[in-house]
Amino acid sequence: MQQPIAVLDSGVGGLTVVKEIMRQLPREKVVYFGDTARTPYGPRPSWEVVRFTREIVDYLLQFQPKMIVIACNTATAVALEDIRSRVDVPVIGVINPGARAAVKRTQSGCIGVIGTQGTINSGAYDMALKEITPHVKVISEACPEFVPLVEQGNFRSEETYRTVLSSIGHLRNYPMDCLILGCTHYPFLTETIAEVMGDKVNLISSADETARDISTILHDQGKQARSELMPVHQFFCSGDAGLFKMIAQQWLGEQIQLTPVVWQVKQIG
Structure with missing residues (x-):
């Protein structure tokens, strides 16, 4: 049996990472x-996010994954090291890859970060960016209204535009040339965020960048999939299965049509 890559998220946001994988x-x-x-x-306290992340990881371990990807910035910020201490396979998050990608692109040295309240409060992106380049200027903003929009499948609407404008419109006053979407839900809102922030x-x-990290680790450990057969992906959610499947199929597009998929619902916790 082919060992899978296990990917977890607070909702549909991690599908952005799955698409790249x-x-x-x-x-x-x-x-x-x-x-x-x-x-x-x-918005949840750190201890609760750690507990939820442990519960999901414990569930995913039954599939004997060769790697675990915490595709949630909030969980990466507060639970990454905890999970690494509990399992014997590589565990990666999404914050360091995002920071590296921004540093590669910036010319001004001023980088914006938008994320959930938990991610922004943790200061994880500030630390990751300044470890790479100490003199970088980081402008951070929590956008708690974005995730509910994405989880409802509301990617493009007048309500979405108004919400994004009121949340981050003021960031245009800073000389930033890169804005890190510091929540894996936020790429679903890319068109609207780009409209608000402008083409500069x-x-x-x-x-x-996370998918590149996965590829590098698997190569270094000699654990790349070698089968010529198409893999059968498995998707689980803990809530509304119909809405989850609709959003996943819409986002993954052609990728999801190329390979067999099993959809299931599992209550945990």
Whole structure:
């Protein structure tokens, strides 16, 4: 049996990472868990996010994954090291890859970060960015209204535009040339965020860089999938299965049509 890459998120946001895994590593099997019944994680206390992340990881371990990807910035910020201490497979998050991608792109040295309240309060992006380049100027803003929009499938509407404008419109006053979408839900709102921020600001998603990290680790450990058979991906959610499946199929598009998929609902916690 092909060992999968296990990907977890507070909801549908981690599908942005899954899409890149499918694109860059088409032979790799993915087992995904979106905790849609308990999203969003951003406003929750750290101890609760750690508990939820442990519960999901414990569930995913039954599939004997060769790697675990915490595709949730809030969970990465507060639970990454905890999970690494509990399992014997590589565990990666999405914050360091996102920071690296932004540093590669910036010319002004001023980088914006938008994320959930939990991610922004943790200061995880500030630390990750300044570890790479100490003199970078970081402008951070929590956007708690974004995740509910995405979880409802409301990516493009007048309400979405008004919400994004009121949340981040003021960031246009800073000389930033890169804005990190510091929540894996936010790429679903890319068109609206780009409309608000203008074409001089590069929007940085951690998904592409995270998939590159996955590829590097699997190569270094000699654990790449070698089967010529198409992998059968498995998607689990803890809430509304119909809405989750609709959003996943819409976002993954052609990628989801290329490979067999099993959809299931699992209550945890």
